[in-house]
Amino acid sequence: MKPRHKRFVFIGLGLLALAVASMLILNAFQSNLVFFFTPTQVANAEVPKGRGFRIGGMVEDGSLTREGDGLTVHFVVTDFAKRVPVTFKGILPDLFKEGKGVVAQGQLGPDGTFLASEVLAKHDENYMPPEAADALAKAKASGAQPSNTLVVNPR
């Protein structure tokens, strides 16, 4: 091969690799993006059906109940405007507490209960998951009743 041809081969291979990589990435991106919704958006039925998403807000005080197996828990996530009941089977993270911020990932069940596959609460006491803080801020901005336990500024 002449050097010029060789260069074409290289450029061609490079472009091919780029194309394959972009295709993979875009494809994976499409199917793995997890969108975030607030309890208000859930109540307004703005959420996708049959596809996972995240909700965030506060764990309502006094809403946590545990079934007899010790693992299945029910609680309510609220943005102080709307409430979403959540069911989760598994061990909750250390920083999960009533009256604290939480983010849960899962799907909406047929009865309107959010079936969480994962509950996230992050690394330190004062930390509020940004999504949760955002949900509260949005609900507040739209004129919902404010609450004195509201922590809007994450750290």
Add this chain to the structure above:
Amino acid sequence: MIPEIGHFALILALCVAVVQGSLPIYGAAVGNSALMSIAKPAARGQFLLVLLAFCCLGYAFAAKDFSVLYVAATSNSQLPLHYRLAAIWGAHEGSLLLWVFILTIWMVAVSFLSAHLPEAMRARILGVMGLVSMGFLLFMLTVSNPFERLIPAAFDGRDLNPLLQDPGMVIHPPMLYMGYVGFSVAFAFAIAALFGGTLDAAWARWSRPWTTVAWCFLTIGVAMGSGWAYYELGWGGWWFWDPVENASFMPWLAGTALIHSLAVTDKRGGFKAWSVLLAILAFSLSLLGTFLVRSGVLTSVHAFATDPKRGLFILVFLAVVIGGSLMLYAWRAPRVGLGGGFSVISREGMLLTNNVLLIAALGSVLLGTLYPLFLDALDLGKISVGPPYFDTVFVPLMTPAIFLMGIGPLAQWKKASLPELAMRLRWAFGVSVTTALVLPIVLGHWSPLVSLGLLLALWIATTIATDLRERLAHTDGNSFFGRLASMPRSYWGMVVAHFGLALFITGVTMVKGFEVEQDVRMNVGQTATLGGYTFRFDGTQQYKGPNYVAARGTIHVSQDGHDVTVMYPEKRRYTVQNQTMTEAAISPGLLRDLYVSLGEPLDDGAWSVRLYHKPFIDWIWGGCLIMAMGGVLAISDRRYRLAWRRKDVEVPATTQMARQTVS
């Protein structure tokens, strides 16, 4: 008083950095050797000043000086001394100080180990490092000063985040930073070469060991971070594709590509411009990683809003360093030249393909990490990119790279023949394919991904064996071991590092394919069975640590009626921050880990308990360690030691290789 001394030392260090970053570079440009010779003493002086500052901060922590804001924010009078000292790098300000401190260590190392470099080159390298250090010192002194006073002084500190009160934390950040900052040397070499306009094989030979050392540290640092997440977070994962982890992984990918590209530049004089670009990339990503993790951008984009000055400084600094060096690259790279030609099927061709694949993988990680941040910053909605994205992208990109990794070392430079390679590798191929297909069935669970993982690991191992056998056949010598020992250390380094990767892949594959986990409610005396082991829960007891109270569970583990071990998982409550922490109990083993962590207390002394059986998980970190050992072997090669010793002698390869670059 002591903190003020530290503060003052930092200001002086900044002054020295300004001198070091300007005069030697100017001197090198105009050929003034008096100006160039400033670089060495300046670098050493700066090291001493930053060391002084570092010791002052350490003293403030040791003496529990809660009139220093940073000390009050990250430690507490009940915190044991070793964690108080580790708290130096427990948050943003101190981490930056550690960063600069390590940068000055690298500078001093360069100043002592650069006797064989031309004067102008050394002046430029130390000058560029001085500029980097100037940026960081300026950042610290303007918006994040670790010595800031708190008046009136706090009565007691707010304590170190309990997650960080762990031996792993004491050593993980310094290791990681040694790696991050180590790439600044490669970066400085690259920028110096661009300034000087000469870039030859000798340049690659000089910067190679530095890059490899940094890469070794980074490998260990990333592995330790992963290990820390495994035993400290309490849910048994070892990699979450969390942005913080990605921030350390991206420089590693770039550094790995750089090592391989430098090998070509060193041996064949090729890939010059590409090596320079990778050096810039690796260091830029290190900077990005440092800032992403430590600035609070990641926990929330809004951290920018809480301290806009800090965020702005970071953005400007990143823009100047990355933008500036890329502009310099665009301007000067054409002078550097591309290097010798080679055929598509050749060792160069395969290394190039591997490099491209590594960079593509890097790009995909970068996209997945930054895209949610961008969307959020532009207020276009909140999304998260989950681990499945990274898994689905990473595996297909790395599979061909690892396949080529097996062939590359056997291929000839310049031009290789495919049929011949296929002949030489037919046994390796046959053995690995057969074993990869059969082994999972023997183990009782076949899935395509397990087979693929095993295939890749076996392919690496068998091709290494093939390569070794061929080389032994061509080496003269009497005894088998004599012939083994006669091969250069750099070759052994490659073999060991590649083998480490094979172990790593085996670990990942086995854990992903065969781990079992169970969340159960356990009453006192109740048993649960998992992976052939029986776990009996014997209840919990209260006990008190230095700065926490804990419930400690006792779990007896037996297998076929024989006692295996007793495990003590804990649930701790750190009193100062009133934060609960799960302390998992792990029984490690070569072939499996047993992992137990306490969930929540239920009625009658029962607990929810999380049990894991994780086969081969320690191979993941063992593999990384062996990769790093490979790096250490490679830099102990004779040719570098000779280069160290040879002082004023011109490196002969310089002129020879320079001629090859015409094409």
